[in-house]
Amino acid sequence: MxxxxxxxxxxxxxxxxxxxxxxxxxxxxxxxxxxxxxxxxxxxxxxxxxxxxxxxxxxxxxxxxxxxxxxxxxxxxxxxxxxxxxxxxxxxxxxxxxxxxxxxxxxxxxxxxxxxxxxxxxxxxxxxxxxxxxxxxxxxxxxxxxxxxxxxxxxxxxxxxxxxxxxxxxxxxxxxxxxxxxxxxxxxxxxxxxxxxxxxxxxxxxxxxxxxxxxxxxxxxxxQNTFHKQLYHLSPITTPVILPDRNLFDIWEPYGQNYHAVFKNDTDISIVRKHFNIQKISPSLEDVFIQLVEGQTR
Amino acid sequence: MNTLWGFIKKEIMTLLRDPVLLVAILIMPALQVVILGQAISFEARNLKLAVDTVPNDMMMSRIKDHALGSGWFIDFPNSRQSAIKAVQTGEVDAAIIAPAGGLTKSMLRGEGKLQILIDATNVLKAQSIEGYLQGIIAHVMKTEYQYQTVPPLSFTTRILFNPQLETQWFIVPAIMGILVLMSILTLVSISITKEKERGTIETLISAPISKRDIILGKTLPFVLVAFLNMLLIQCVGVVLFDLPFVGSSLMFILSFVIFCVPACGIAVWLSTYTQTQQQALLGLMIVAFLMMMLSGALFPTENMPTLLRWIADINPLTHFTYLLRNIVLKGADLSYFMEKAAYMLITGILLCLMAVKRFKTTL
Known part of the structure; x- marks a missing residue:
């Protein structure tokens, strides 16, 4: 080329x-x-x-x-x-x-x-x-x-x-x-x-x-380079939504009615599981964009 | 919160935040009143008068002194040969011609005859001149022969180029000039601004074409439209008002072509300051209005204050209007055409240079 x-x-x-x-x-x-x-x-x-x-x-x-x-x-x-x-x-x-x-x-x-x-x-x-x-x-x-x-x-x-x-x-x-x-x-x-x-x-x-x-x-x-840790998809199971302590996360982004998050420590997952269904996901380009372009400007 | 109050507040805030609209709505009308209040007057002054007689003609000297002292006329030194020619060429607006041997002697012989020649290409001026001179001559006679019988004096007034003083003959060529100006200003500046407003200007400037190509492409089609407009007005003038066409068609077309240079220059220059069609319309209304009022197309320029007369002198529409009237009604001679064409061409070139300098082929 x-x-x-x-x-x-x-x-x-x-x-x-x-x-x-x-x-x-x-x-x-x-x-x-x-x-x-x-x-x-x-x-x-x-x-x-x-x-x-x-x-x-x-x-x-x-x-x-x-x-x-x-x-x-x-x-x-x-x-x-x-x-x-x-x-x-x-x-x-x-x-x-x-x-x-x-x-x-x-x-x-x-x-x-x-x-x-x-x-x-x-x-x-x-x-x-x-x-x-x-x-x-x-x-x-x-x-x-x-x-x-x-x-x-x-x-x-x-x-x-x-x-x-x-x-x-x-x-x-x-x-x-x-x-x-x-x-x-x-x-x-x-x-x-x-x-x-x-x-x-x-x-x-x-x-x-x-x-x-x-x-x-x-x-x-x-x-791959933006997310060095596992990314999770969190769906609330309680109404009203009880938001967890933000200090538990490296990344916490609203994603429609759900959330995409990276835990500081994967052992904290059990704390959040009471109020959310939690799934492991691969990051999308939107996650990258939000993290690099929008996340940094907040 | 009250809805009406909400509307009033919102509209005023919008107006205050649009500087172009604000200038057009608030400042320009005030400026127009100040300028035009001084410029517009139907009274003709500073009319160029030639008095043609022999030396030591006391009566003619009196008439001349009164005419010049009235403030309506200014002097034009001449010889017999040139007085008539001066009216024909437009160098003077009127001439008073004494009989052979002078007016004083001819009156003493009891056969006083005086001839007044008036250029009626401008009907407003011609009507004023006729009235002024009749009044001045009557006044001089009355003053000079206060305690005596006034000897007989007859005078003939020849109205040249528009003997019936038809206002339409005076107005139609002026309308032609104004319409050519308005067509070009409106079509060219709106067309360029529309490209900016709709974003299609990007299509033009992303192509490998020069600034010259864009400017010519954006002006020439509308020059053609303006020419058709001018021909249409001429035809209407001929059919409806029996408007004569004494001059050369070639001069008529050439004067149009030359006037298009400054008209296009102004239109392109104006469009470099505007981003929306609304701004362009407001801008061209202001410019066109001032050009019309300070051109002699509708009101005489001779009695305007000096500064406004200077503006009128550099206004290309002034020269175009005078030239059109001259060609249509008088059959302008080559020297008159060249003089007016030169004025239009010089201002045109300067305006085009300004416009080209400001016109950008980048965003």
Whole structure:
């Protein structure tokens, strides 16, 4: 594998506020790279810098071995595809008009555009009328059309900023199937998401907190390295719930009406068993996220 | 807690926390009253007058002195040849032309005849000039011949370019200019701001295109719309008000194209300050309103205070309106066209430079 994205000591400042602080990482070609963090952690800011939409205050960025230099972003922009949180389709234009416009922005040859458009619509399995106005489309279809628009010029890497926000679960699942197919075709995917089940699909995950990169590894390694002790699932058996002494736990997190916890000492389990059903579980990515990203900020 | 009070409190807090809205609602109206209170007046002053006679023509000197002393007119030194031409070219608003040998001698011979030429491309000014000069001449006669019989004096007034003083002929070219301005300001600034508001600006700036491409792409389609608007107004003027079209079509089109430079510059510049369509609308209402009021399109600019006259002089709409009236009613000559075009082009280039400098292709 060779490197597709190389970020070195990236800083982004807005006045006195530092949105991204000394972030460095690489993304390999053909990888699904997940970028996770709470709201305001600096995910969108970083993705915007990588796509040439925002200027870095400090640091260096390389995309496919080309350095991103302020004022000369065109070369990088021609190599990347970008799909933002809002899908950025023109609601008052038809699907065809949106795609025509996107092709004109990329200076695409007409024949090449028509071929790519046909291939991409086949790829997402869309065989409906292209004259439909975007505002009349269901959100899931809008999302897939927006993905096609970002792929029209056949970029080597696609940046997806929360592509499934507000999309129904079935459509989300379908969208991730498309992403996996893209990776199989050799594309590199850089994706931010709030859905931990989606993040499980990533080859590696970077976790951001308050503008800093706090962890970077595969989902399996992140789980293993975050929890050194056994994690338990606790379901209350009494009403009202009698909460145990928090000093018994290293980790104690609400999980719906239940709790996920790590005991300081496993011998204390018997104290808690009076009021809770207790099961051993493997940590999920959500547990990792809560522990690393949200737990530390409390 | 009382619901109505809750609404009042919430709306006032919202208003206080939106600085753009606050300026537009509270400060701008006050500013407009202060500025426009001084600027708007239907009374025409500082009208350029040429008096054409022979040396030592006492009666003409009296008339001229009274005219200049009235404060309504300012002097324009000239020769016989240039007085008529000066009215035709728009260098002066009116000329008084004495008969051969001078008015004094001709009156002594009992055949006093005086000719007044008035440029009526601006009907408001023309109506004022006619009234002022008739009053001044009558007053001079009465004063000079206080204890004598006033010798006969006839004067003919020639209203040039709009003999019937049709207000519509004066208004329609002005409306054309205003509509071109409003079309471009509204369509361009709203279109750019809409991209920001809906997030589609990211689609534009994530593409490998230049700032020039975006600005041209965001202005040229609306320039075309504005041109169609202008042609429509001209057609309505011709069909409904018998508006003549004396000048050159090429000059008409060129003046439009040149005016689009400052108009687009203002629209793009304005859009760099706004994030929402509401802000853009408020901003363009303020700018367009001031430009209209300080352009001579609706009210004469000659009698405005010096500072406001300076603003009117650098206002591209002033030159566009004057040029359109001139082309449509008079058939503007090349030198007049070049002068007005140069003003519009210089302000246009400066405004475009300011707009391009502020327009960002990054977020």
């Amino acid at each position: 060779s490197t597709m994205v190389d970020v070195r000591h990236l800083f982004v400042r807005f006045g006195d506020f530092t949105a991204v602080r000394d972030v460095s990482f690489t993304v390999e070609k053909g990888e699904i790279f997940g970028f996770l963090g709470a709201n305001g952690a600096g995910k969108t800011t970083t993705i915007r810098v990588l796509c040439g939409l925002l200027l870095a205050s400090e640091g260096r960025v390389f995309i496919d071995n080309e350095e991103l230099i302020a004022g000369h972003e065109s070369l990088i922009k021609s190599k990347v595809g970008y799909m933002s949180q809002h899908f950025t389709l023109y609601d008052d234009l038809s699907i065809r008009e949106n795609m025509d416009f996107a092709a004109s922005l990329r200076h695409m040859n007409h024949a090449e555009y028509l071929k790519n458009r046909r291939d991409l619509l086949d790829f997402i399995g869309f065989n409906e009328d292209l004259t439909k106005v975007v505002r009349d489309l269901p959100t899931g279809i809008k999302q897939e059309i927006a993905l096609c628009v970002s792929l029209l010029h056949q970029p080597k890497i696609v940046f997806l900023d929360e592509p499934t926000a507000g999309v129904a679960p079935v459509a989300r699942h379908r969208f991730w199937e498309l992403i996996k197919k893209l990776v199989a075709q050799g594309k590199t995917i850089f994706v931010t998401t709030h859905y931990m089940d989606e993040a499980e699909n990533c080859g590696r995950i970077a976790l951001m907190r308050s503008g800093e990169l706090i962890a970077l590894d595969s989902p399996a390694n992140l789980k």
